[in-house]
Amino acid sequence: xxxxxxxxxxxxxxxxxxxxxxxxxxxxxxxxxxxxxxxxxxxxxxxxxxxxxxxxxxxxxxxxxxxxxxxxxxxxxxxxxxxxxxxxxxxxxxxxxxxxxxxxxxxxxxxxxxxxxxxxxxxxxxxxxxxxxxxxxxxxxxxxxxxxxxxxxxxxxxxxxxxxxxxxxxxxxxxxxxxxxxxxxxxxxxxxxxxxxxxxxxxxxxxxxxxxxxxxxxxxxxxxxxxxxxxxxxxxxxxxxxxxxxxxxxxxxxxxxxxxxxxxxxxxxxxxxxxxxxxxxxxxxxxxxxxxxxxxxxxxxxxxxxxxxxxxxxxxxxxxxxxxxxxxxxxxxxxxxxxxxxxxxxxxxxxxxxxxxxxxxxxxxxxxxxxxxxxxxxxxxxxxxxxxxxxxxxxxxxxxxxxxxxxxxxxxxxxxxxxxxxxxxxxxxxxxxxxxxxxxxxxxxxxxxxxxxxxxxxxxxxxxxxxxxxxxxxxxxxxxxxxxxxxxxxxxxxxxxxxxxxxxxxxxxxxxxxxxxxxxxxxxxxxxxxxxxxxxxxxxxxxxxxxxxxxxxxxxx
Amino acid sequence: xxxxxxxxxxxxxxxxxxxxxxxxxxxxxxxxxxxxxxxxxxxxxxxxxxxxxxxxxxxxxxxxxxxxxxxxxxxxxxxxxxxxxxxxxxxxxxxxxxxxxxxxxxxxxxxxxxxxxxxxxxxxxxxxxxxxxxxxxxxxxxxxxxxxxxxxxxxxxxxxxxxxxxxxxxxxxxxxx
Numbered sequence: 001x002x003x004x005x006x007x008x009x010x011x012x013x014x015x016x017x018x019x020x021x022x023x024x025x026x027x028x029x030x031x032x033x034x035x036x037x038x039x040x041x042x043x044x045x046x047x048x049x050x051x052x053x054x055x056x057x058x059x060x061x062x063x064x065x066x067x068x069x070x071x072x073x074x075x076x077x078x079x080x081x082x083x084x085x086x087x088x089x090x091x092x093x094x095x096x097x098x099x100x101x102x103x104x105x106x107x108x109x110x111x112x113x114x115x116x117x118x119x120x121x122x123x124x125x126x127x128x129x130x131x132x133x134x135x136x137x138x139x140x141x142x143x144x145x146x147x148x149x150x151x152x153x154x155x156x157x158x159x160x161x162x163x164x165x166x167x168x169x170x171x172x173x174x175x176x177x178x179x180x181x182x183x184x185x186x187x188x189x190x191x192x193x194x195x196x197x198x199x200x201x202x203x204x205x206x207x208x209x210x211x212x213x214x215x216x217x218x219x220x221x222x223x224x225x226x227x228x229x230x231x232x233x234x235x236x237x238x239x240x241x242x243x244x245x246x247x248x249x250x251x252x253x254x255x256x257x258x259x260x261x262x263x264x265x266x267x268x269x270x271x272x273x274x275x276x277x278x279x280x281x282x283x284x285x286x287x288x289x290x291x292x293x294x295x296x297x298x299x300x301x302x303x304x305x306x307x308x309x310x311x312x313x314x315x316x317x318x319x320x321x322x323x324x325x326x327x328x329x330x331x332x333x334x335x336x337x338x339x340x341x342x343x344x345x346x347x348x349x350x351x352x353x354x355x356x357x358x359x360x361x362x363x364x365x366x367x368x369x370x371x372x373x374x375x376x377x378x379x380x381x382x383x384x385x386x387x388x389x390x391x392x393x394x395x396x397x398x399x400x401x402x403x404x405x406x407x408x409x410x411x412x413x414x415x416x417x418x419x420x421x422x423x424x425x426x427x428x429x430x431x432x433x434x435x436x437x438x439x440x441x442x443x444x445x446x447x448x449x450x451x452x453x454x455x456x457x458x459x460x461x462x463x464x465x466x467x468x469x470x471x472x473x474x475x476x477x478x479x480x481x482x483x484x485x486x487x488x489x490x491x492x493x494x495x496x497x498x499x500x501x502x503x504x505x506x507x508x509x510x511x512x513x514x515x516x517x518x519x520x521x522x523x524x525x526x527x528x529x530x531x532x533x534x535x536x537x538x539x540x541x542x543x544x545x546x547x548x549x550x551x552x553x554x555x556x557x
Numbered sequence: 558x559x560x561x562x563x564x565x566x567x568x569x570x571x572x573x574x575x576x577x578x579x580x581x582x583x584x585x586x587x588x589x590x591x592x593x594x595x596x597x598x599x600x601x602x603x604x605x606x607x608x609x610x611x612x613x614x615x616x617x618x619x620x621x622x623x624x625x626x627x628x629x630x631x632x633x634x635x636x637x638x639x640x641x642x643x644x645x646x647x648x649x650x651x652x653x654x655x656x657x658x659x660x661x662x663x664x665x666x667x668x669x670x671x672x673x674x675x676x677x678x679x680x681x682x683x684x685x686x687x688x689x690x691x692x693x694x695x696x697x698x699x700x701x702x703x704x705x706x707x708x709x710x711x712x713x714x715x716x717x718x719x720x721x722x723x724x725x726x727x728x729x730x731x732x733x734x
Binding site: 052053055056059079082083085086087089090093113117118349353378379380381383403404405408420424428431432433439505508509512513516519520523 | 569570571572573581582583585586587589590592593594596597635637647649651653654655656680
């Protein structure tokens, strides 16, 4: 296997490709593309772009004296697409005349609309694009037509042409992703993301990942790397970069069959042992149906899992049906109980609002959150993402409003819609805004798990008690506020503004109190360990090294 | 889940209340571009921008304008101010490190009348009625360090509560601005 860790020599005038997108952690989508380009002899540079502050620096690097011959813009995330299209527009306004392509889930599904509305874009690389972007770079350098490039959408006169999709990349032959720069750290322990598979066996109606893989691998929707290949990458990262915490960004770390998951995890653990890996921990994601006792025995005891995100999403029969979760309330509860039995830290999200939500289903979901309050959770609405069955359904029903860049809808049940409208403004600071405590507290809890795993001789059980207490307080505060809103609607009250204001005051005060205690807890852990900064405090200064030059030249003071 | 960046914090939910914007995609893109250009220009003049996300939020959106509260952290004090339903201002102050610092006093210097106050070692809550429409209030805060039992220098902060927003500035802290 080629080694993407080695960056080729870059001459001053060497033609280069700019890959632009979020770099909150090591962005593996861009880093796999960068590795593929480098393996084919091209210099590829990743330009981080996920904050307004990055905008000017990215423009300056592209519209420089030595511009890239190809710019690739990440459009994976529908909710951030305006940032991407604005950048593309600014590049053209600034005089860039090279080829601009885009890729990712959103760009793939909306390629026709994007190429129609934005003449600044030349093409879209559809689906997994390691071969496509290399072929595109070759064609641009050789001034060849694009019609033979698999998986490309491009403007052909007034029309948008789409070439056929090629075979999905063979995961065993892809170069390891580019790992330029120093890794992020939590309490001094180096963290790096990794993927052991692509896709998910499930087929939830709201999920664009399922929709994406259904197009390229119908029915199965996932592919696996060989455990020994994963182990090789992990050990290499540990030896060359000191990585101790491996965050598996697999869409789903598990297989549909329990025995297959267990065997795969054992094979990975065996391979890691054979290769002599040192101390390490893992972080994974699971569906509730994946959380089985014997599988988690291996996950926790041999793969050293310290945190598992469980996609609960909904505990109401109605929601389970609408979202096609292939799960049940019983399995949701069992998942939490199995995690609890393994003393494993888990967190989850709830999509308590979906098109068919009723007040009863809302209350069921709140009951679930209140049943497991010590595990961090957040809640929101099932959104309409490009390419998904849920969007298609609401479009067919005439209930999807807005446009391809941002779909909206009203819930079918008027009372549930009213609860949604009352709740979202007051919960925005807690659930969605920058620094939202429902997200931040997951970082604090992660700090505690890192301390517990790597420093058991120092770790105080009271720290975990406090973390759980703070989480419980936040969760139950949210549940209580939501129940007040539901009661307000059920009882037919009309003084909505007063209710919102009173609840907002209570929530903000509660958040402030909990946030301060989280910081104090993290500070105590940091002081006792003396090994480095916790996630709770490091926030935006955990920029990966690729961000550092931008921050240095940008506006951050 | 499907839409969030891959962050260590596992899945960041999008803000659903930001849906249904005005204008077509191209118009919205142009508007967003103008905002980014304006911010880039302001940043060049040394303005610290908001919206830092780090490991947290992928797509930061402004807080809801109806419920904005101002916050500050200065010289070991964290403050929060909110407008209440009866047009008063509720001020909540905490020492950033309550294990080492206690409140000695919180004095209303000018700009409001006090409706109520609760002063504990680790939290001060004041409800104030602003004296003028511009809602400018001056407060003076004194903390005591538990270690040496010495009172710190008074920290004077200005709070401006205007419309639906509140904003703090430091008058005489160690890095007054």
